[in-house]
Every structure is written in structure tokens, then in C-alpha cells.
Amino acid sequence: MAVGKSTVRRTWRRRAEARPDEILTAALDEFIACGFDAARMEDIAARAGVTKGAIYLYFEGKEALLRALxxxxxxxxxxxxxxxxxxxxxxxxxxxxxxxxxxxxxxxxxxxxxxxxxxxxxxxxxxxxxxxxxxxxxxxxxxxxxxxxxxxxxxxxxxxxxxxxxxxxxxxxxxxxxxxxxxxxxxxxxxxxxxxxxxxxxxxxxxxxxxx
Amino acid sequence: MAVGKSTVRRTWRRRAEARPDEILTAALDEFIACGFDAARMEDIAARAGVTKGAIYLYFEGKEALLRALxxxxxxxxxxxxxxxxxxxxxxxxxxxxxxxxxxxxxxxxxxxxxxxxxxxxxxxxxxxxxxxxxxxxxxxxxxxxxxxxxxxxxxxxxxxxxxxxxxxxxxxxxxxxxxxxxxxxxxxxxxxxxxxxxxxxxxxxxxxxxxx
Amino acid sequence: MAVGKSTVRRTWRRRAEARPDEILTAALDEFIACGFDAARMEDIAARAGVTKGAIYLYFEGKEALLRALxxxxxxxxxxxxxxxxxxxxxxxxxxxxxxxxxxxxxxxxxxxxxxxxxxxxxxxxxxxxxxxxxxxxxxxxxxxxxxxxxxxxxxxxxxxxxxxxxxxxxxxxxxxxxxxxxxxxxxxxxxxxxxxxxxxxxxxxxxxxxxx
Amino acid sequence: MAVGKSTVRRTWRRRAEARPDEILTAALDEFIACGFDAARMEDIAARAGVTKGAIYLYFEGKEALLRALxxxxxxxxxxxxxxxxxxxxxxxxxxxxxxxxxxxxxxxxxxxxxxxxxxxxxxxxxxxxxxxxxxxxxxxxxxxxxxxxxxxxxxxxxxxxxxxxxxxxxxxxxxxxxxxxxxxxxxxxxxxxxxxxxxxxxxxxxxxxxxx
DNA sequence: AATGAATGAGGCTTCATTCAT
DNA sequence: TATGAATGAAGCCTCATTCAT
Known part of the structure; x- marks a missing residue:
């Protein structure tokens, strides 16, 4: 039981910890597909399975995304x-x-x-x-x-x-x-x-x- | 008089005829400097010594500029x-x-x-x-x-x-x-x-x- | 043990009971510093030593904060x-x-x-x-x-x-x-x-x- | 006829020259009505009888509007x-x-x-x-x-x-x-x-x- | 009671394009 | 032919609010 609880929590945590990487991968795909300027934050978010705003929890903005990438x-x-x-x-x-x-x-x-x-x-x-x-x-x-x-x-x-x-x-x-x-x-x-x-x-x- | 007029006209014509080429050259410079998306029509126009609107007398739009180039x-x-x-x-x-x-x-x-x-x-x-x-x-x-x-x-x-x-x-x-x-x-x-x-x-x- | 527990609890309770007031004070400071619109819930929370979400346990929202204040x-x-x-x-x-x-x-x-x-x-x-x-x-x-x-x-x-x-x-x-x-x-x-x-x-x- | 033409042009010019003032007046009204933050550029524009973008032909942004005002x-x-x-x-x-x-x-x-x-x-x-x-x-x-x-x-x-x-x-x-x-x-x-x-x-x- | 990840509506701003002159 | 004022669609980013844990 305690284990079950911990497992659940871990699932949640793991997603949060994995987010930056998922977002970066999505950004890479979009940047490659459209170029830096034509890539839309919303599409990057969609590709990463989150919404626009979520990206800004982990990155300062579009340029930061490029740099981190x-x-x-x-x-x-x-x-x-x-x-x-x-x-x-x-x-x-x-x-x-x-x-x-x-x-x-x-x-x-x-x-x-x-x-x-x-x-x-x-x-x-x-x-x-x-x-x-x-x-x-x-x-x-x-x-x-x-x-x-x-x-x-x-x-x-x-x-x-x-x-x-x-x-x-x-x-x-x-x-x-x-x-x-x-x-x-x-x-x-x-x-x-x-x-x-x-x-x-x-x-x-x-x-x-x-x-x- | 006729000569004078014709001379003036010729000068003017020559410029007008040279416009598309001047614009393309300006566009090339901007595209190279900033990339296609980040290049602004206004900056291209400024580089060519005309105003934004003038570009549209010779080209359909930004993409047409790229293609012509x-x-x-x-x-x-x-x-x-x-x-x-x-x-x-x-x-x-x-x-x-x-x-x-x-x-x-x-x-x-x-x-x-x-x-x-x-x-x-x-x-x-x-x-x-x-x-x-x-x-x-x-x-x-x-x-x-x-x-x-x-x-x-x-x-x-x-x-x-x-x-x-x-x-x-x-x-x-x-x-x-x-x-x-x-x-x-x-x-x-x-x-x-x-x-x-x-x-x-x-x-x-x-x-x-x-x-x- | 019972004593210890109760003491802990009391301390805890006292904080919990003090929360709304602490939050209001923090809100006042932020409102004064930035004005109502520019004040951010997150900054109010930070000033009060809690997280954004906690404010909503005590108040309906930003306007409610202002009214309570x-x-x-x-x-x-x-x-x-x-x-x-x-x-x-x-x-x-x-x-x-x-x-x-x-x-x-x-x-x-x-x-x-x-x-x-x-x-x-x-x-x-x-x-x-x-x-x-x-x-x-x-x-x-x-x-x-x-x-x-x-x-x-x-x-x-x-x-x-x-x-x-x-x-x-x-x-x-x-x-x-x-x-x-x-x-x-x-x-x-x-x-x-x-x-x-x-x-x-x-x-x-x-x-x-x-x-x- | 020449007069007519000049009059028309003057009308046009006069509007352009009057714009900044019209916009500032509209901004003042909105700022007073809603406060600086709650005032929306779009509403200011509407009050001035132009569209959002037109404001930026004359002012750098919202803060510039306030300062000019x-x-x-x-x-x-x-x-x-x-x-x-x-x-x-x-x-x-x-x-x-x-x-x-x-x-x-x-x-x-x-x-x-x-x-x-x-x-x-x-x-x-x-x-x-x-x-x-x-x-x-x-x-x-x-x-x-x-x-x-x-x-x-x-x-x-x-x-x-x-x-x-x-x-x-x-x-x-x-x-x-x-x-x-x-x-x-x-x-x-x-x-x-x-x-x-x-x-x-x-x-x-x-x-x-x-x-x- | 408390967290903090996530949402999504909405604002500011930019800029390609149009059009009256 | 050329201007430049004006448009309006679209993008980036913020932040009040929600909710699973």
C-alpha cells in the first residue's frame, strides 16, 4: 500500500522531471522542420504534449529553448x-x-x-x-x-x-x-x-x- | 528642351528599370543577414532606398522575393x-x-x-x-x-x-x-x-x- | 507523547489560523508596491511564505483579497x-x-x-x-x-x-x-x-x- | 481644381498629424477609467478611432503612451x-x-x-x-x-x-x-x-x- | 492544509500587406 | 511610379486559477 502510494507519486514526479527533455526534443523537431523563426511555441508544446504556458515553467522563452537545445x-x-x-x-x-x-x-x-x-x-x-x-x-x-x-x-x-x-x-x-x-x-x-x-x-x- | 526632357526621363527610367534588381540585391543582403523569416520588408526597402509599398509594385510579396532571388x-x-x-x-x-x-x-x-x-x-x-x-x-x-x-x-x-x-x-x-x-x-x-x-x-x- | 503531539499541533494550528492575516498583510504590501493589477498572486504568496495555491484555500481570488483587505x-x-x-x-x-x-x-x-x-x-x-x-x-x-x-x-x-x-x-x-x-x-x-x-x-x- | 486636390490632401495630412493627439486623449480617458494596467491598447485604439497597430506608428508602447501623456x-x-x-x-x-x-x-x-x-x-x-x-x-x-x-x-x-x-x-x-x-x-x-x-x-x- | 505542475484566456507587440493619395 | 498611413492576423509571453497528489 505504502508502495502503491510511492509508485503513484513517482509517476507524477517522473513526468515533471522528464518534461524539460520532452520539450527540448519537441523543440528540436519543430526547429528542424520549420526553422527557428517559423517554429511556433504552441506547436512545440503540442508536440511535447503540454500547453504553451507549460514551456515557460522550464524555459525563459524561445531563444532559451534554442540555447538549451x-x-x-x-x-x-x-x-x-x-x-x-x-x-x-x-x-x-x-x-x-x-x-x-x-x-x-x-x-x-x-x-x-x-x-x-x-x-x-x-x-x-x-x-x-x-x-x-x-x-x-x-x-x-x-x-x-x-x-x-x-x-x-x-x-x-x-x-x-x-x-x-x-x-x-x-x-x-x-x-x-x-x-x-x-x-x-x-x-x-x-x-x-x-x-x-x-x-x-x-x-x-x-x-x-x-x-x- | 526635348533633349533635356528626354535626358531626365531616361535617368528616371533607368532608375525605375533598375529597381527590381536593387530590391532583389537588398533582399539578398537581408535574407543572408537575418534569415528569411527575420528579414523585414521594411528593412529590405530601406536598404534598396525605397519604401515598403514600392516593393509590392514589382513583387507579389516576401516569398516571391525569395523565389525571384x-x-x-x-x-x-x-x-x-x-x-x-x-x-x-x-x-x-x-x-x-x-x-x-x-x-x-x-x-x-x-x-x-x-x-x-x-x-x-x-x-x-x-x-x-x-x-x-x-x-x-x-x-x-x-x-x-x-x-x-x-x-x-x-x-x-x-x-x-x-x-x-x-x-x-x-x-x-x-x-x-x-x-x-x-x-x-x-x-x-x-x-x-x-x-x-x-x-x-x-x-x-x-x-x-x-x-x- | 500526547503532550508533544498536542504542542506540535497547537503550533501548527496557530500558524494555520494566522495564515489569512499573513496573506492579507502580504497582499497589502504588494498592492501598495505595484498596484492592484500589477501585483502578482505568486509574489503575494512568496511574501506570505506560502505557495500560490494556498491563497485559494482562504480567499476566492485576487479581488476577494482586495475586498477582505x-x-x-x-x-x-x-x-x-x-x-x-x-x-x-x-x-x-x-x-x-x-x-x-x-x-x-x-x-x-x-x-x-x-x-x-x-x-x-x-x-x-x-x-x-x-x-x-x-x-x-x-x-x-x-x-x-x-x-x-x-x-x-x-x-x-x-x-x-x-x-x-x-x-x-x-x-x-x-x-x-x-x-x-x-x-x-x-x-x-x-x-x-x-x-x-x-x-x-x-x-x-x-x-x-x-x-x- | 488644384485647390480641390490640395484640400483633399490637406484633410488627409491633417488627420495624420492629429493622430498622436487623438490617441493620447483616448489613452488618458482609458487610463483614468481603468488605471494604467487594466487599460487595454485595443480599447484605447477604439476610442481614438484606429486599430491597435496604428498606435505603434506613433508610440513605442503602452508605457511610452503614459509618458507622452x-x-x-x-x-x-x-x-x-x-x-x-x-x-x-x-x-x-x-x-x-x-x-x-x-x-x-x-x-x-x-x-x-x-x-x-x-x-x-x-x-x-x-x-x-x-x-x-x-x-x-x-x-x-x-x-x-x-x-x-x-x-x-x-x-x-x-x-x-x-x-x-x-x-x-x-x-x-x-x-x-x-x-x-x-x-x-x-x-x-x-x-x-x-x-x-x-x-x-x-x-x-x-x-x-x-x-x- | 499545502504543494506545484499545468492550464488557457488574454494582453502587448510585430509585421506583411493594402490602399488612398 | 511611389508614398506612408493603416490594417489585422498571428505570435510570444504572463498570470490568475485549478487540481491531482
């Missing part, structure tokens, strides 16, 4: 990239090939890769968010790729290329795939081979030419 | 790319290196490379514009690069890679540079060497290895 | 005035001078003299409250002053003025002092001599001229 | 008081009696005497407006009365009272009449004799006692 999504985004890269320092070439395949799959499946596009589209009006993203995600992702490439050079897998330039060269195709998939919505791109192909070409470009 | 900018954009590519079919490798340098310079100088970002940021709400852009610019640009690469393979400059894949791989860095320059506004990128570096790596990746 | 404050306000006046019927002139001094001190010390201003500022929207105040406080206060003056005339302290007019003439400075102190917040007025001065002049105006 | 009303208010007072420096006693009668009449006729009540009721939330009013109207009005009384003393009409104290004593009844008329709306007060009576008593209080 970036905050919530950006760190894991960067960390996943880094962790995956650093876990494969023993075999840089193989790891880069794997990364290409994984990213290719995830891009098609997860909403998370729509976030960079959201960030880009609001970057002129929220320069600090753009900066945050640049430093937390792009810079860290590039640094992780750089570490892989530098190690590949040390191991003799790659030629002695400039790791920074090579890492940067790899960001391009990733961004292109995101935009192609989530914004321009080009057809046929989702067969999963493209990014791997791009990386192959890049890897070819930096690899040691062992066989003539 | 894309229309006006997209075709030349694609044609310039194509012309430059096709003019260099005699030396694909050299042409691609040149293209990288030219694009790199133009990206930093011209507002024109902010247009793709604008298109991307509104693509979810105006899918037809996205499609238009995809087909008119991205697809044609890719096809032009493809022709270059195919010719390079025929000439023996490049290995027998898949021209489509290689062309696509080259779009990524271009897009990255645009976004980095016009949206994320990363520092230090505008030294002009990066895109050339990326292309070098890619060209390395597809080039025939003449020297062992 | 006027009810609670108005009667004692009037009664104090009356009692003080009637207690001094033996020496009207002296009593009026004393009243001036007492009021002057209390105006500066107590929130109670901010109530008339509150009433005035909401009087157009709650005419019944205004009427209530008019009849319960202003009219009774004036009547008390009138009795004093009439007695003064009878005693030969004052000339045979119209007691009603003279009483009314004395309300003005009091109101002016309240407004000056609690609303317009003029500087320097709180030295305590002004109201006495005003009354002196008024008393001079109605006093018998014993000395030629 | 005070600005517009306060100066003439003070100037009229001063001019009337200074015009009568030759006969202070008579002038003060006249002033009492004039004010008494105007209080009953004009909305202008509801402004002090409006100011008082918002003074806690807009302290700068209160200060402005205090300095521009109350202080100047008091100074004008002071000049009259000082001159009266010099001329021998009045005893050698403190002019500042006497002037201040005269403000009270005026304020009381305003509040009584426009806020508490006491019945029967508008017979026009009261303020004159108050002033008589005050004048008696400060006058030289020529007859024993």
Missing part, C-alpha cells in the same frame, strides 16, 4: 565523434574507413545530424551559438581526425601529409552528406556507399603508395 | 561553374587546381557563396526551391566536375576512378568552405590555401602514380 | 480616528493639535496610510469599495472632526464657523500628507512639523480672536 | 496655475479667493484634474514620472502660491506667517477636492462652495485681524 545536443555529439576516433588510434586507416561507414548510417537514421544545419541557419543571428558549435564540435572533431592522421603518418600508413589539412579535408564530405540528406534532400544518396567512397579517395590521397 | 542568382552561379570547368577540359588536373584557387578567392569576396546557405536554411519550408537548387546548381556543378574527371581518366592524368564519386567528393570541401566562411565564421580559414590543399589531397587520391 | 483595514482605521477625537471633546483645540502631531508621526511610520491611496487608485474600477471607504472612513472621520469643532464653538474656543466646512477643510492637509509621503514621495516632508503647521493655520482661521 | 498634460497644467497666480500679485487675498472659485469650477468640468490621481496611482511603479510631476506641477504650484502669500504679507493683507507653510496648507484642500470629485466620487460635493469655504478658513487663519 544546442547545449544538450552539442556535447554528446562531439564526444561520440572523439571517443570513436580515439578508440581506433591503433589502426588509423581502418578506423577512418569505419567512421565513414558509421557516420553514413547514422546520418540517415538520426535527427542528430540535422542539428548542424539548424546551427548554420541561425548562426548569423546567434553568433555566440555558432562559436560554441564551432569550438565544441567542429574544432574537436577536426582535432580528433588530426590525431588519427598524425598517428597514421607515424605508423607509416599515410604519407607525411599535413594532418591539419587532411583532417579538414575530411570534414567537407561529412558536411555535404548532412546537408544533402537533411536539407537539400537529394534522392538516391542514402545508399550508404558515398561517404565511404569519398573517404577512400581521401585515404588514397594521403596513403603511402606501397604498390606501384 | 534564387532564380536570378542560381542560373549564373551554375553557368559560371560549368563554363570554367568546360573551358579546361584539355587539362583536367590543372583546371581543378585552378578552380580550387578561384573558388577560394571568390568565397571570401562575394556574397554569392552565402546563397547556398540561405537555400539550405529554408529548404525544409520551400522544398521546391531546394529541388530547384539541387538540380540547377549542385547537379550541374557535379556533372561538370565529372566531365573533367572522366576526361582526366581518358587522358591518363587520373586513375580509373568512378568519376561520379570523385566529383561528389569534391563538392564537400567547397560546401565546407562556404559554411565555414559565411555561417560558422571560423577564424583563420581565409588564408586561401585550404581549399587548394583539400583539392591536392583529392587529386592525389585519384591521380596516376607516375613516380614510385 | 479593505474590510480588515478600514474599520480600525476609522475607529481609531473616532476614538481619538471623541476622547478629546473636553479640549477641542488642544485635541486637534495633538491629532495633527499623532497623524503626522503615524503617516511616516505605518503602511496604513498608504491604504487610502490604494483605494483611490482602484476606485474607478471598484466603485463599491470606494463608496465603502467614503462612508466608513472619510465620512466618519469628518463627522468626528465636526463634533470636535462644534464642541469647540460651544466652548467658545472657536468662532461660530460652519463645523462641516471646517472639518472638511482639515481633511485636505491630511490627504496631501499621505500622498506626498506614500505616493509622490516628496523629499523633506517627513520632518513632522508640516501637518501641525497646517492645522495651526486652520485653527487660527477658526479660533476666537481673544487677543486684539 | 504626462509630458503633454503636465506643463500646461502648471503654467495655467502659475499664470493665474502671478497675474494677481496686486491683490493676493482676492486672487486666492478667485483661484479657489476657478479651481472649484474647473475640477468639476475638466478631465485634467483626474491626471494627478492617475499620477499618484502609478507613482510607485514609475518613480521618475512621480518626480517629474512633483517638480513640475506641485513644486511650481506651491511656489506660485508662496509668492502670492509673501506679497500678501508685504502688503499687510496677511500676518507674517511662513509663506511656505501657508502655501503648502492650501495644496491640501485642492488635492482633496480632486480626489473627492474624480476618485472617491462623493455626492453633493460639486456645489462649488466647498473649496471657497476651505480657502476662507485658511485666509482667515493667515489674515491680519483688522477688526477686534
Amino acid at each position: 544546442i547545449e544538450r545536443e552539442v556535447a554528446p555529439f562531439a564526444e561520440r565523434l572523439e571517443a570513436a576516433a580515439d578508440a581506433g588510434l591503433a589502426d588509423p586507416a581502418g578506423t577512418l574507413r569505419q567512421l565513414a561507414q558509421i557516420i553514413n548510417v547514422v546520418i540517415g537514421q538520426s535527427r542528430i545530424f540535422a542539428i548542424p544545419i539548424l546551427v548554420v541557419s541561425i548562426s548569423n543571428r546567434f553568433p555566440d551559438l555558432a562559436q560554441h558549435y564551432r569550438e565544441r564540435v567542429v574544432a574537436r572533431g577536426r582535432a580528433a581526425l588530426e590525431r588519427l592522421i598524425r598517428r597514421g603518418v607515424e605508423l607509416g600508413q599515410f604519407r607525411s601529409v599535413d594532418p591539419a589539412a587532411a583532417a579538414r579535408a575530411m570534414m567537407g564530405p561529412i558536411m555535404f552528406e548532412m546537408i544533402w540528406t537533411h536539407a537539400l534532400k537529394g534522392p538516391g544518396g542514402r545508399d550508404g556507399a558515398w561517404l565511404a567512397n569519398h573517404f577512400d579517395i581521401l585515404l588514397n590521397g594521403i596513403s603511402r603508395q606501397e604498390d606501384p | 534564387i532564380e536570378r542568382e542560381v542560373a549564373p552561379f551554375a553557368e559560371r561553374l560549368e563554363a570554367a570547368a568546360d573551358a579546361g577540359l584539355a587539362d583536367p588536373a590543372g583546371t581543378l587546381r585552378q578552380l580550387a584557387q578561384i573558388i577560394n578567392v571568390v568565397i571570401g569576396q562575394s556574397r554569392i557563396f552565402a546563397i547556398p546557405i540561405l537555400v539550405v536554411s529554408i529548404s525544409n519550408r520551400f522544398p521546391d526551391l531546394a529541388q530547384h537548387y539541387r538540380e540547377r546548381v549542385v547537379a550541374r556543378g557535379r556533372a561538370a566536375l565529372e566531365r573533367l574527371i572522366r576526361r582526366g581518366v581518358e587522358l591518363g592524368q587520373f586513375r580509373s576512378v568512378d568519376p561520379a564519386a570523385a566529383a561528389r567528393a569534391m563538392m564537400g570541401p567547397i560546401m565546407f568552405e562556404m559554411i565555414w566562411t559565411h555561417a560558422l565564421k571560423g577564424p583563420g580559414g581565409r588564408d586561401g590555401a585550404w581549399l587548394a590543399n583539400h583539392f591536392d589531397i583529392l587529386l592525389n587520391g585519384i591521380s596516376r602514380q607516375e613516380d614510385p | 479593505i474590510e480588515r483595514e478600514v474599520a480600525p482605521f476609522a475607529e481609531r480616528l473616532e476614538a481619538a477625537a471623541d476622547a478629546g471633546l473636553a479640549d477641542p483645540a488642544g485635541t486637534l493639535r495633538q491629532l495633527a502631531q499623532i497623524i503626522n508621526v503615524v503617516i511616516g511610520q505605518s503602511r496604513i496610510f498608504a491604504i487610502p491611496i490604494l483605494v483611490v487608485s482602484i476606485s474607478n474600477r471598484f466603485p463599491d469599495l470606494a463608496q465603502h471607504y467614503r462612508e466608513r472612513v472619510v465620512a466618519r472621520g469628518r463627522a468626528a472632526l465636526e463634533r470636535l469643532i462644534r464642541r469647540g464653538v460651544e466652548l467658545g474656543q472657536f468662532r461660530s464657523v460652519d463645523p462641516a466646512a471646517a472639518a472638511r477643510a482639515m481633511m485636505g492637509p491630511i490627504m496631501f500628507e499621505m500622498i506626498w509621503t506614500h505616493a509622490l514621495k516628496g523629499p523633506g516632508g517627513r520632518d513632522g512639523a508640516w501637518l501641525a503647521n497646517h492645522f495651526d493655520i486652520l485653527l487660527n482661521g477658526i479660533s476666537r480672536q481673544e487677543d486684539p | 504626462i509630458e503633454r498634460e503636465v506643463a500646461p497644467f502648471a503654467e495655467r496655475l502659475e499664470a493665474a497666480a502671478d497675474a494677481g500679485l496686486a491683490d493676493p487675498a482676492g486672487t486666492l479667493r478667485q483661484l479657489a472659485q476657478i479651481i472649484n469650477v474647473v475640477i468639476g468640468q475638466s478631465r485634467i484634474f483626474a491626471i494627478p490621481i492617475l499620477v499618484v496611482s502609478i507613482s510607485n511603479r514609475f518613480p521618475d514620472l512621480a518626480q517629474h510631476y512633483r517638480e513640475r506641477v506641485v513644486a511650481r504650484g506651491r511656489a506660485a502660491l508662496e509668492r502670492l502669500i509673501r506679497r500678501g504679507v508685504e502688503l499687510g493683507q496677511f500676518r507674517s506667517v511662513d509663506p511656505a507653510a501657508a502655501a503648502r496648507a492650501m495644496m491640501g484642500p485642492i488635492m482633496f477636492e480632486m480626489i473627492w470629485t474624480h476618485a472617491l466620487k462623493g455626492p453633493g460635493g460639486r456645489d462649488g462652495a466647498w473649496l471657497a469655504n476651505h480657502f476662507d478658513i485658511l485666509l482667515n487663519g493667515i489674515s491680519r485681524q483688522e477688526d477686534p
Whole structure:
């Protein structure tokens, strides 16, 4: 009985504690679907299963929603990239090939890769968010790729290329795939081979030419 | 007298005829600066040196402004790319290196490379514009690069890679540079060497290895 | 154990019984500080040390709070005035001078003299409250002053003025002092001599001229 | 014909130029009727014969409306008081009696005497407006009365009272009449004799006692 | 008796668009 | 062709009030 009571209460509590996250997820969906300005608070609320006013119990306003969202999504985004890269320092070439395949799959499946596009589209009006993203995600992702490439050079897998330039060269195709998939919505791109192909070409470009 | 009158009239006419273009340019600037939704008709008008109402003499409304803008900018954009590519079919490798340098310079100088970002940021709400852009610019640009690469393979400059894949791989860095320059506004990128570096790596990746 | 329990309970009860009064006091403070409309139920609750919902256990709503407040404050306000006046019927002139001094001190010390201003500022929207105040406080206060003056005339302290007019003439400075102190917040007025001065002049105006 | 055209245009222009004033007048009416917070922009607009949005062509918002209103009303208010007072420096006693009668009449006729009540009721939330009013109207009005009384003393009409104290004593009844008329709306007060009576008593209080 | 999450009506303000001149 | 006053729909946000716990 006492247990029953506690359970009930817990249900109630759990909802209240989960609200901010539910709202943020709803906001992400709306922002991606309509853009920051065209997204209506009421639609975000509806998507989260609450009413307009409820959002303001947890967030100061629309801009706060955007900021909290970036905050919530950006760190894991960067960390996943880094962790995956650093876990494969023993075999840089193989790891880069794997990364290409994984990213290719995830891009098609997860909403998370729509976030960079959201960030880009609001970057002129929220320069600090753009900066945050640049430093937390792009810079860290590039640094992780750089570490892989530098190690590949040390191991003799790659030629002695400039790791920074090579890492940067790899960001391009990733961004292109995101935009192609989530914004321009080009057809046929989702067969999963493209990014791997791009990386192959890049890897070819930096690899040691062992066989003539 | 007649001369005077005619002169005055001509001046006046010229302005009147130039209006739509001035307005579109103003609109482009505002759209890039604030995004489509946040751009105010009044600010566009002010930038163009007219009043709000005058815009409606030439355009149906805000969305029409956007469409006309894309229309006006997209075709030349694609044609310039194509012309430059096709003019260099005699030396694909050299042409691609040149293209990288030219694009790199133009990206930093011209507002024109902010247009793709604008298109991307509104693509979810105006899918037809996205499609238009995809087909008119991205697809044609890719096809032009493809022709270059195919010719390079025929000439023996490049290995027998898949021209489509290689062309696509080259779009990524271009897009990255645009976004980095016009949206994320990363520092230090505008030294002009990066895109050339990326292309070098890619060209390395597809080039025939003449020297062992 | 029983004792402990009862003690706890009593403490608890006492608080519960005190709640309505605490809430009303908090409401008065907020109403005075912000006005009726701008006062927020949440701030009233916070001032009273409870949560928003608790107020509704004791009062129907915001307007009920206002009415209860006027009810609670108005009667004692009037009664104090009356009692003080009637207690001094033996020496009207002296009593009026004393009243001036007492009021002057209390105006500066107590929130109670901010109530008339509150009433005035909401009087157009709650005419019944205004009427209530008019009849319960202003009219009774004036009547008390009138009795004093009439007695003064009878005693030969004052000339045979119209007691009603003279009483009314004395309300003005009091109101002016309240407004000056609690609303317009003029500087320097709180030295305590002004109201006495005003009354002196008024008393001079109605006093018998014993000395030629 | 040319005249006709010009007339039409003038009509149009005149309306546009008159708008701010019409809106302010409407705002004053609403603010007095409902108080600042309860007054709705839409009702103000309706009273002015325009739509909500039109107000924002001329004023920044609701608070700006209030400020412009005070600005517009306060100066003439003070100037009229001063001019009337200074015009009568030759006969202070008579002038003060006249002033009492004039004010008494105007209080009953004009909305202008509801402004002090409006100011008082918002003074806690807009302290700068209160200060402005205090300095521009109350202080100047008091100074004008002071000049009259000082001159009266010099001329021998009045005893050698403190002019500042006497002037201040005269403000009270005026304020009381305003509040009584426009806020508490006491019945029967508008017979026009009261303020004159108050002033008589005050004048008696400060006058030289020529007859024993 | 008390909490605090949630509601929803309603206000202020903005801005694309229209239209008389 | 051009103006700019005016509209009115729509969005953000607040807050008095309710209610499950």
C-alpha cells in the first residue's frame, strides 16, 4: 500500500522531471522542420504534449529553448565523434574507413545530424551559438581526425601529409552528406556507399603508395 | 528642351528599370543577414532606398522575393561553374587546381557563396526551391566536375576512378568552405590555401602514380 | 507523547489560523508596491511564505483579497480616528493639535496610510469599495472632526464657523500628507512639523480672536 | 481644381498629424477609467478611432503612451496655475479667493484634474514620472502660491506667517477636492462652495485681524 | 492544509500587406 | 511610379486559477 502510494507519486514526479527533455526534443523537431523563426511555441508544446504556458515553467522563452537545445545536443555529439576516433588510434586507416561507414548510417537514421544545419541557419543571428558549435564540435572533431592522421603518418600508413589539412579535408564530405540528406534532400544518396567512397579517395590521397 | 526632357526621363527610367534588381540585391543582403523569416520588408526597402509599398509594385510579396532571388542568382552561379570547368577540359588536373584557387578567392569576396546557405536554411519550408537548387546548381556543378574527371581518366592524368564519386567528393570541401566562411565564421580559414590543399589531397587520391 | 503531539499541533494550528492575516498583510504590501493589477498572486504568496495555491484555500481570488483587505483595514482605521477625537471633546483645540502631531508621526511610520491611496487608485474600477471607504472612513472621520469643532464653538474656543466646512477643510492637509509621503514621495516632508503647521493655520482661521 | 486636390490632401495630412493627439486623449480617458494596467491598447485604439497597430506608428508602447501623456498634460497644467497666480500679485487675498472659485469650477468640468490621481496611482511603479510631476506641477504650484502669500504679507493683507507653510496648507484642500470629485466620487460635493469655504478658513487663519 | 505542475484566456507587440493619395 | 498611413492576423509571453497528489 505504502508502495502503491510511492509508485503513484513517482509517476507524477517522473513526468515533471522528464518534461524539460520532452520539450527540448519537441523543440528540436519543430526547429528542424520549420526553422527557428517559423517554429511556433504552441506547436512545440503540442508536440511535447503540454500547453504553451507549460514551456515557460522550464524555459525563459524561445531563444532559451534554442540555447538549451544546442547545449544538450552539442556535447554528446562531439564526444561520440572523439571517443570513436580515439578508440581506433591503433589502426588509423581502418578506423577512418569505419567512421565513414558509421557516420553514413547514422546520418540517415538520426535527427542528430540535422542539428548542424539548424546551427548554420541561425548562426548569423546567434553568433555566440555558432562559436560554441564551432569550438565544441567542429574544432574537436577536426582535432580528433588530426590525431588519427598524425598517428597514421607515424605508423607509416599515410604519407607525411599535413594532418591539419587532411583532417579538414575530411570534414567537407561529412558536411555535404548532412546537408544533402537533411536539407537539400537529394534522392538516391542514402545508399550508404558515398561517404565511404569519398573517404577512400581521401585515404588514397594521403596513403603511402606501397604498390606501384 | 526635348533633349533635356528626354535626358531626365531616361535617368528616371533607368532608375525605375533598375529597381527590381536593387530590391532583389537588398533582399539578398537581408535574407543572408537575418534569415528569411527575420528579414523585414521594411528593412529590405530601406536598404534598396525605397519604401515598403514600392516593393509590392514589382513583387507579389516576401516569398516571391525569395523565389525571384534564387532564380536570378542560381542560373549564373551554375553557368559560371560549368563554363570554367568546360573551358579546361584539355587539362583536367590543372583546371581543378585552378578552380580550387578561384573558388577560394571568390568565397571570401562575394556574397554569392552565402546563397547556398540561405537555400539550405529554408529548404525544409520551400522544398521546391531546394529541388530547384539541387538540380540547377549542385547537379550541374557535379556533372561538370565529372566531365573533367572522366576526361582526366581518358587522358591518363587520373586513375580509373568512378568519376561520379570523385566529383561528389569534391563538392564537400567547397560546401565546407562556404559554411565555414559565411555561417560558422571560423577564424583563420581565409588564408586561401585550404581549399587548394583539400583539392591536392583529392587529386592525389585519384591521380596516376607516375613516380614510385 | 500526547503532550508533544498536542504542542506540535497547537503550533501548527496557530500558524494555520494566522495564515489569512499573513496573506492579507502580504497582499497589502504588494498592492501598495505595484498596484492592484500589477501585483502578482505568486509574489503575494512568496511574501506570505506560502505557495500560490494556498491563497485559494482562504480567499476566492485576487479581488476577494482586495475586498477582505479593505474590510480588515478600514474599520480600525476609522475607529481609531473616532476614538481619538471623541476622547478629546473636553479640549477641542488642544485635541486637534495633538491629532495633527499623532497623524503626522503615524503617516511616516505605518503602511496604513498608504491604504487610502490604494483605494483611490482602484476606485474607478471598484466603485463599491470606494463608496465603502467614503462612508466608513472619510465620512466618519469628518463627522468626528465636526463634533470636535462644534464642541469647540460651544466652548467658545472657536468662532461660530460652519463645523462641516471646517472639518472638511482639515481633511485636505491630511490627504496631501499621505500622498506626498506614500505616493509622490516628496523629499523633506517627513520632518513632522508640516501637518501641525497646517492645522495651526486652520485653527487660527477658526479660533476666537481673544487677543486684539 | 488644384485647390480641390490640395484640400483633399490637406484633410488627409491633417488627420495624420492629429493622430498622436487623438490617441493620447483616448489613452488618458482609458487610463483614468481603468488605471494604467487594466487599460487595454485595443480599447484605447477604439476610442481614438484606429486599430491597435496604428498606435505603434506613433508610440513605442503602452508605457511610452503614459509618458507622452504626462509630458503633454503636465506643463500646461502648471503654467495655467502659475499664470493665474502671478497675474494677481496686486491683490493676493482676492486672487486666492478667485483661484479657489476657478479651481472649484474647473475640477468639476475638466478631465485634467483626474491626471494627478492617475499620477499618484502609478507613482510607485514609475518613480521618475512621480518626480517629474512633483517638480513640475506641485513644486511650481506651491511656489506660485508662496509668492502670492509673501506679497500678501508685504502688503499687510496677511500676518507674517511662513509663506511656505501657508502655501503648502492650501495644496491640501485642492488635492482633496480632486480626489473627492474624480476618485472617491462623493455626492453633493460639486456645489462649488466647498473649496471657497476651505480657502476662507485658511485666509482667515493667515489674515491680519483688522477688526477686534 | 499545502504543494506545484499545468492550464488557457488574454494582453502587448510585430509585421506583411493594402490602399488612398 | 511611389508614398506612408493603416490594417489585422498571428505570435510570444504572463498570470490568475485549478487540481491531482
